[in-house]
Amino acid sequence: MEAFLISTGIVALAEIGDKTQLLAFCLAAKFRRPLPIVAAIFVATIANHAFAAAIGSWITSLLGPDILRWVLGVSFIAMAVWTLIPDKIDEEDMPLAKYGVFLTTLIAFFVAEMGDKTQVATVALAARYHSLVAVVCGTTFGMMLANVPAVYLGDKIAHRVSLKLVHGIAALVFALLGVATLMGAGATLGA
Template sequence: MEAFLVSSGIVALAEIGDKTQLLAFLLAAKFRKPLPIVLAIFIATVANHAFAAAVGTWITSLLGPAALRWVLGLSFLAMAAWTLVPDQIDEGDTKLAKYGVFLTTLIAFFVAEMGDKTQVATVALAARYSSLFAVVAGTTAGMMLANVPAVYLGEKIANRVPLRLVHGIAAAVFALLGLATLLGAGARLGL
């Protein structure tokens, strides 16, 4: 349960103001069909985060507990710094409209998520926790918590969310996870 809750909370916070959330706003404004957009975001996220979590799990099999603790701790600290950098959307992420609402969203969201903060966080979380399913379910829930309101409420909430504060909270959570990991908080898990 801890893996699910931590994963969903971190990703929900990290996703606010992220490139993929900006993409969700743009797709909603362009197509004005929220249900296929939300469904495509869900499927793209599950596929992307399942891959990322598998990589994180694989990394744990390569590294010994001491090396893994350092890699994870430093990764979480790097994520804290990266979270404070504002994202921008690439024009190429929205030029797929010829494929229809669902397929455009699916492709654009999957590609935009590659190497994104939340995908990298999923790799680290899967390496930190031993439950691949809980991490994928949690990170997917976090993505949906941040993106479903973006699709349905769009501009109404975009201007009311203090992005700096949210990014600061997400960065603080990543930093705390990093420090806790470096200080041996995962020792009972073999990290």
């Protein structure tokens, strides 16, 4: 349950103001059809985060526990710093609508999430918690917590949320996880 809750919280916080959330705002404004957009975000996130979690689980089989602890600890601290850097969406990230709402959103989200903060976090969380299903469910739920309101409420909430505060909280959580991991917390997980 811890893996699910931590994964949900970290990804939900990290996703606020992230380029995929900005993409959700743009798609909602362009298509004005929230249900297929939300469904496509869900499918794209599950596919992307299942892949990322599988990589995280695979990494744990390659590295010894001491090396893995240092890699994960430093990775979480790096994620804390990365979270403080605001994202923006590039014009080439804007999808063309020739494939319809669902497929356009699915492709755009899957591609935009490649190498993104939340995907990298999913790799690290899967390596840390040794629970692929709990991590994928948690990170997917976190993505949905951040993106469903973006699709349905869009501009109504965009200006009311302090991105600096949310990013600061996410960075603090990543930093605490990193320090705790480096200090040996959770060393018995998966053992």
